[in-house]
Amino acid sequence: MSYKITIIGVGLIGGSLAKILKNSDFASExxxxxxxxxxxxxxxxxxxxxxxxxxxxxxMDCDIVVIATPxxxxxxxxxxxxxxxxxxIITDVGSTKQSVERDVKGIFDSxxxxxxxxxxxxxxxxxxxxxxxENLFKNKKLIITGGEKSHKKIIQEMWLLTGAVVSEMDSKxxxxxxxxxxxxxxxxxxxxxxQMAKQKGAEKFIGGGFKDFSRIASSDSTMxxxxxxxxxxEVLNHLENYQQELNNLAKLIKNNxxxxxxxxxxxxxxxxxxxx
Amino acid sequence: MSYKITIIGVGLIGGSLAKILKNSDFASExxxxxxxxxxxxxxxxxxxxxxxxxxxxxxMDCDIVVIATPxxxxxxxxxxxxxxxxxxIITDVGSTKQSVERDVKGIFDSxxxxxxxxxxxxxxxxxxxxxxxENLFKNKKLIITGGEKSHKKIIQEMWLLTGAVVSEMDSKxxxxxxxxxxxxxxxxxxxxxxQMAKQKGAEKFIGGGFKDFSRIASSDSTMxxxxxxxxxxEVLNHLENYQQELNNLAKLIKNNxxxxxxxxxxxxxxxxxxxx
Numbered sequence: 006m007s008y009k010i011t012i013i014g015v016g017l018i019g020g021s022l023a024k025i026l027k028n029s030d031f032a033s034e035x036x037x038x039x040x041x042x043x044x045x046x047x048x049x050x051x052x053x054x055x056x057x058x059x060x061x062x063x064x065m066d067c068d069i070v071v072i073a074t075p076x077x078x079x080x081x082x083x084x085x086x087x088x089x090x091x092x093x094i095i096t097d098v099g100s101t102k103q104s105v106e107r108d109v110k111g112i113f114d115s116x117x118x119x120x121x122x123x124x125x126x127x128x129x130x131x132x133x134x135x136x137x138x139e140n141l142f143k144n145k146k147l148i149i150t151g152g153e154k155s156h157k158k159i160i161q162e163m164w165l166l167t168g169a170v171v172s173e174m175d176s177k178x179x180x181x182x183x184x185x186x187x188x189x190x191x192x193x194x195x196x197x198x199x200q201m202a203k204q205k206g207a208e209k210f211i212g213g214g215f216k217d218f219s220r221i222a223s224s225d226s227t228m229x230x231x232x233x234x235x236x237x238x239e240v241l242n243h244l245e246n247y248q249q250e251l252n253n254l255a256k257l258i259k260n261n262x263x264x265x266x267x268x269x270x271x272x273x274x275x276x277x278x279x280x281x
Numbered sequence: 282m283s284y285k286i287t288i289i290g291v292g293l294i295g296g297s298l299a300k301i302l303k304n305s306d307f308a309s310e311x312x313x314x315x316x317x318x319x320x321x322x323x324x325x326x327x328x329x330x331x332x333x334x335x336x337x338x339x340x341m342d343c344d345i346v347v348i349a350t351p352x353x354x355x356x357x358x359x360x361x362x363x364x365x366x367x368x369x370i371i372t373d374v375g376s377t378k379q380s381v382e383r384d385v386k387g388i389f390d391s392x393x394x395x396x397x398x399x400x401x402x403x404x405x406x407x408x409x410x411x412x413x414x415e416n417l418f419k420n421k422k423l424i425i426t427g428g429e430k431s432h433k434k435i436i437q438e439m440w441l442l443t444g445a446v447v448s449e450m451d452s453k454x455x456x457x458x459x460x461x462x463x464x465x466x467x468x469x470x471x472x473x474x475x476q477m478a479k480q481k482g483a484e485k486f487i488g489g490g491f492k493d494f495s496r497i498a499s500s501d502s503t504m505x506x507x508x509x510x511x512x513x514x515e516v517l518n519h520l521e522n523y524q525q526e527l528n529n530l531a532k533l534i535k536n537n538x539x540x541x542x543x544x545x546x547x548x549x550x551x552x553x554x555x556x557x
Contacts, residue, residue: 202549
């Protein structure tokens with residue numbers, strides 16, 4: 006089968022996916038949709054998409070819709086496309102999944118089953134379709150958190166083309182895991198930079214450790230504010246546990262229980278070396 | 282002038298310094314001292330040192346002594362060398378400086394002024410003299426926190442040979458700054474890995490963000506336990522401030538003050554991009 010595919014939001018993720026699909030037999034046509042004519046023209050010039058439109062009705066004349074905008078405008082996009090939804094399969098690439106499923110339920114009827122929530126665990130510091138990269142998803146995880154069986158199969162097929170490793174879990178598990186492995190570290194990095202900014206001059210003595218630790222604090226603030234808004238409960242829960250972890254470490258250091266914290270550090274080193 | 286130099290502890294830092302000194306006119310001879318014959322023989326074979334000894338009396342027959350052991354054994358080393366101290370200049374490479382100065386004061390007489398406390402802000406994940414690297418200190422900061430004027434000048438001269446950028450500050454300022462820019466991030470990374478180890482399976486979903494953030498949790502546990510023991514007050518102070526920073530962020534997220542935390546993230550990104 007070959008599908009007419011519309012990508013809503015041709016940025017780094019949407020652009021990279023478009024580029025792969027355009028060179029595959031899976032797509033008969035790849036259409037870019039967005040508000041920004043210039044960006045879409047750039048994507049066309051870069052040969053990432055076949056054509057583009059800023060008219061949502063024309064954009065919805067397709068078989069598959071991939072919503073690749075920040076999670077924060079997801080609800081708006083759903084409202085825009087709703088009048089034109091027929092049998093298209095609709096999927097997304099959002100970093101939070103309970104919120105996305107909630108938005109879909111809030112806007113569509115209860116029997117609506119066209120939607121397949123998905124999340125590719127990939128990215129880089131650069132954004133925009135100029136950074137589109139055919140290898141972005143290669144060997145990276147792609148999580149699907151729901152959807153009707155036959156639709157899910159098609160979306161899986163699409164992502165397998167990118168070299169991603171597709172797996173499934175429910176959206177609560179997804180948000181819990183990524184709240185810990187991704188969202189929490191971002192918050193911690195933002196917080197440390199925030200604290201350092203208060204101690205003028207300290208930044209002159211930054212070493213390689215701080216540089217790597219804080220890299221993710223150079224991430225896009227809009228995208229991350231959206232994520233914390235949409236995965237609030239899970240993030241706050243992990244943050245509370247983390248504060249407890251820090252309290253325990255502080256207590257050990259305060260009470261000179263050096264053997265205990267040394268053991269804790271050694272276990273952390275061993276775990277990390279095993280994981281990575 | 283040319284000096285006979287003894288390096289106590291020929292590991293990554295001591296070995297890298299030895300290697301540079303051995304190829305310079307500053308040193309007439311570079312002697313390695315340690316407890317481990319095998320390690321010293323390796324250093325000799327690698328042409329990092331001219332000769333070695335495990336006898337402290339012979340080792341102290343020199344002009345300059347560089348103590349390059351972990352901070353935790355510093356006191357023991359001082360006790361060992363004390364009987365043989367005459368006019369040698371003694372310096373170190375420890376990551377904490379108030380503790381080192383305290384140890385010196387505790388062991389030597391009040392008029393003892395041979396000691397120049399120093400700290401090169403350099404390192405890598407590999408340890409041992411096999412990893413000795415002539416470029417390790419190039420363009421890195423070297424901090425001196427005290428010492429008698431003419432001695433200090435000689436130690437400065439020594440470090441300038443390595444390509445380090447030498448600067449001076451008092452030991453309290455040093456420990457405060459590095460407590461924030463280096464020690465605190467290490468503690469935070471150890472803590473996050475510790476927390477993740479409790480949620481079995483989450484480690485399968487680690488991305489590039491976590492990988493970089495946690496790199497410093499793969500650091501040597503002995504060295505870091507020493508640092509937290511010896512810079513306890515400053516680290517606990519910064520940790521308390523950090524926890525307050527996290528509490529403030531948690532409150533903003535909880536109360537849906539998205540504009541405020543988005544602004545906070547944007548400021549962090551801007552600061553970090555300026556600093557690095």
